[in-house]
Amino acid sequence: MDNLVTLLELAYSAGSPFISHVMRLGFQREVQEECGWLSFLHGWCVCVADRLVYLNATIEELEYCSNNMFAAQLLVALKSGDDVVFADAIMYFKAIRDFEAQKLENLQLFLTASEMQLTRRMQFVARFDVM
Template sequence: MHFGFEREVQEERGWFSYLQGWCVHVADRLAYLDGIIQELKFCSNHMSEARLLVELRSGDAIVFVDSIIYFKAIREFEAEKLANLRLFLQASAAHPDRRMLFAARFNAM
């Protein structure tokens, strides 16, 4: 039984580590999206500088605004995902501690 409890603790720790890695991945994605949004805003606000980078046509300002809205929606979704992952991570952190406490009590018997 003791080894079974230890195995469960190891599995919980592995899951916890996976969640931490996923949080880092989503946070990196948020930073990437922030960069895209900033560049699009710059191009939208400074069309003359943007003309140097890309060939603009009439109506491209609307494309920039639509793109900004699109990437902001994705960013909001990713930010909500990160917040939920962090909540789940906090809840998951308690499980290995409880299992270790139970295993320690079981060993003391």
């Protein structure tokens, strides 16, 4: 029943009794939805990439402080055993960075697949434009 209602709504919106016009409008709507989805995915990729930059900077600072305890002492008061704390913190942030890097890679693969799907849908719209 939902498909029939959708078809009737498309036919009414197309303003034409011809199925080619109805199909063209349907594919145009799908293209618009996909464009919105791609925009969302792209924004998500940017957010994860920014997080990776932040994590890399944090790791570099921790490694610098771990390797140069005098510089670390200028920033904070150190106790015995703080070198272990630095090592644990570096490992923790590296694990998070590796997870975020894998997430970004997966998002980029998904973005590529979505772009291919959008291209395919745009080809269908172009076919109906010719009719």
